[in-house]
Amino acid sequence: MSQNYDLLVKNVRVVRPNTDSIETMDVAIKDGKFAQIAPNIAESEASDIYDGQGLLGFPGAIDPHTHVGIYVPAHDDAPTESAAAASGGVTVLIPYVRTGSLYLNMGGSLRDFWTALMKESEGRYYVDFAFHVSPITGEQRGEMEFLLTECGAPNYGEVFMFYGIHGLHGKSDTQSKWLMLNEGDHYDIAHFDFICREAARLQEKYPNLADLIQVSWHCETPEILRAYETQIRREGKLQGLEAYSAARPPHSEAIAIQMVGAMAHAARLRQVNILHITSREAMEATLIAREMYPHIKFGIEVTAGHLLLDTTCHMGAYAKVNPPIRPPEHREYLWEKVLDGTVEWLMTDHANCPKDIKVDPNDPDAIWNAKAGFGGTEYLLPGIFSEGTKRGLSPKRVAELVSWNAAQRFGLSNKGDIAEGFDADLVLLDPDENWTIRAEESFSTQGYTPFEGIDVTGRVKTTFVRGNRIFDNGEIVGAMIGEYQSRSQ
DSSP states (O other), X not given: OOOSEEEEEEEEEEOOTTOOOOEEXXXXXXTTEEEEEETTOOGGGEEEEEEOTTOEEEEOEEEEEEESXXXXXXXXXXXXXXXXXXXXXXXXXXXXXXXXXXXXXXXXXXXXXXXXXXXXXXXOOSSEEOOEEOOOSHHHHTTHHHHHHTTOOOEEEEEXXXXXXXXXXXXXXXXXXXXXXXXXXXXXXXXXXXXHHHHHHHHHHOGGGTTTOXXXXXXXXXXXXXXXXXXXXXXXXXXXXXXXHHHSOHHHHHHHHHHHHHHHHHHTOXXXXXXXXXSHHHHHHHHHHHHHOTTSXXXXXXXXXXXXXXXXXXXXXXXXXXXXXXXXXXXXXXXXHHHTTOOOEEEOOEEOOXXXXXXXXXXXXXXXXXXXXXXXXXXXXXXXXXXXXXXTOXXXXXXXXXXXHHHHHTTOTTOSSOOTXXXXXXXXXXXXXXXXXXXXXXXXXXXXXXXXXXEEEEXXXXXXXXXXXXXXXXXXXXXXXXXXXXXXX
16 A cells, blocks of 8 residues: 655644744655645554654754855865754755855856856755855856856855955955956955846846845945954954954944945845844944835844854854854844844854864964854754743744745745645754753864853754755764755746
8 A cells, every 4th residue: 555645744843934823733745845734644644654742843944144165175064064954953054155265266257166066065965055156256247147047046145345455354455366356356346336236137137036136245344344453453452252343343334234225226226135234233224224225125134143142252262253243232132123023034154164273273362363254053943942932032933034034035935834835844843952052062073162051942853854854863864965956947
């Protein structure tokens, strides 16, 4: 007798976005899709049975802002970091990538870059994946249509507004070398303006894809960073994360955000994303820009790191990131904006920066010598569930913030919900288990975490990717079956 379903996950308290009630259901899966969600589905209907034990069932989390391959070669980084993702209930990673000295360490055409990127990625992810690509040169602006129509990558960015005269880790005068610019290219406001105009042209040319075509911005003003870093270092009054925050002050974000609004308006670009907002000033600038330009959709995201950490973090330079971790009052303000619905999706900006290169071995507390960025995708769902529910965030809203909203924004139309016909990305979470974050328990090769020692209530027990059990009770039990997700083809 043939069964109707490949897998039946019994006794799951299903958490869905846009639905307040949490009901105990059985979840039937066929051909990688949710086939039926109903109580008391007969076990005889399925080839395989898994007991959900009354745990909360979330749609797989989507981390739409990560960096795989930035400090470790992509071929080696993808397996460990996607394993970490699966252990925390993330079933889709979307790295931001670009040409230059990081990632694949190559310049030139995006066609060549894309071919190499896919070669390094295929068969290397435990979870599904996609890419956002940032045009760095004038030649690459001309390849934005290629990214849209042939690669299914309609989101252009991360546009690093501070790269003009500032490096990834601090002041830099070697832009053309490490960005591998062509003769006559400048990575500056004019380049950003042309990106907006090309994206707007593509919105007009492809009206059926217009809602997916967008430009995503890392908003910091390089001249402000240069001047303030010089001043803060010269004065020597501040140390550690507090000094780094002051050297990249909140109003540098705000100024850049207003520039994005003006550029998008002038170009008639209808959709932009303001990435990893860290401060009151940046959030207020975004909301003002929304009022000024109501015809532009401003996407608003905040990282789990900026919601779980502040400048009092005992990990010091290990928590260095751009834009910086902010003082506690900014963290509290961001939570206000999460709770009132202003923030649309949460993410991690995960970037595996291994311990042996993260800090200066001779002076590990030296904030200026440390590299920027850290991992943490495995803490997105449990960290936000734990801290959020303490603050009154409902499980439904958690599902919206870490799954549904990002799926809708970035064109993952088959993901983000537990509903018939959707990809069977399912996460079982024990809402009552108390545990403490320890780097030694992570599958990431980073070797530390700035979240070290944070107590969490709510732990991921099992992760299914398109019906494949990948993570279960502390172990990776599946294969690297992650598939590339085209979002505009």
